[in-house]
Amino acid sequence: MLFVDELQAVGANCKCANYFLWTAFGFGIIKLTTFVLRFLSLIFDIFLLPSTDYSKYGAGKGSYCVITGASDGIGKEFARQMAAKKFNLLLVSRTLSKLEALQEELQKEFGVTVKTLAFDVSLDQNSNYLSLQKICDELPVTVLINNVGQSHSIPVPFLETEEKELRDIITINNTATLLITQSVASSIVRQASKGHTKGLILTMGSFGGLIPTPLLATYSGSKSFLQNWSNALAGELKPANVDVEIVLSYLVTSAMSKIKRSSAMIPSPKNFVRSTLSSVGHRSGAQERFASLTPYWSHALYHFVIEETLGVYSKMVNSINYGFHNSIRQRAIRKAQRLAKSQ
């Protein structure tokens, strides 16, 4: 009798183990299937899908695109490539002379109308936002590119970050970006509500916001803020026929990155902007995120691999990131010391 009981107990345990194995197998299949689907979607987004058609956003129909931080780097390239797509432009930046030179160049080359508005967004003055709103209220604006941004001059421990740098980063990247969007977006919503075109709001995020970045803590937090803000706004403006997307980018050659030579991982602004504009509406490297795109092919693969392996919030990624930025800091300090000695 005892023997039969024992056999029954073993049988029950086997059944339990069988259920467990089948459940684990089921979860494994689901995980593997979603991974394969995300990977295929990544490959389609980066290499196979056709470029975004900008006629739906009013290209060539007299519509305006507003670009902030438009006088240099990535913003200047957005201006050039949107002009090539036959958008009229409103260029916003700090230095009027640079804006006027670009205005003349783009009007001559592409036959579009280019308007300019120069102000220092770090001042966070209400009068500047009102001037912008007044201009936009009188124009058929369909696209806003929130490109202006500031980072730390060199990687720096948070406790040693100068107050002005900290305040400027938050004001430029966050407060001004939000208020500029409020000033421009009502005009975009008005155009989109007429039903002839859609609206588009692109905001420059960064891998600094995607991955918590020690020694760039304030910049990292400010770009992370933009991610959630932009994704939330995407939900709000979807019924109004306006697409809202955050653009995630690793390094690009520019004055801000202080990198002059491009490479497979670090594109020029021209190549970066080309892939961004052709990828709007695709997620590329940001497969797990709504209303987000990591457009440049090598950045996209990098984003995908981190998400699918260690994860952006992992301890290991954080400490690798710390080591990377610490070595940049040490090199920048040594360079500054050499310069000081030679003077």
Ligand SMILES: NC(=O)c1ccc[n+]([C@@H]2O[C@H](COP(=O)([O-])OP(=O)(O)OC[C@H]3O[C@@H](n4cnc5c(N)ncnc54)[C@H](OP(=O)(O)O)[C@@H]3O)[C@@H](O)[C@H]2O)c1
């Ligand atoms: N470069 C990268 O590696 C990288 C990577 C990820 C994300 N991003 C993001 O991409 C965006 C553009 O970066 P970028 O590298 O092209 O920068 P950039 O070359 O330094 O150009 C910055 C632009 O913003 C304008 N600007 C700066 N401060 C301003 C202020 N206080 N008021 C008004 N305009 C101001 C500049 O105008 P002036 O010419 O008049 O100074 C310039 O037109 C930023 O949001 C950045 O965070 C860049």
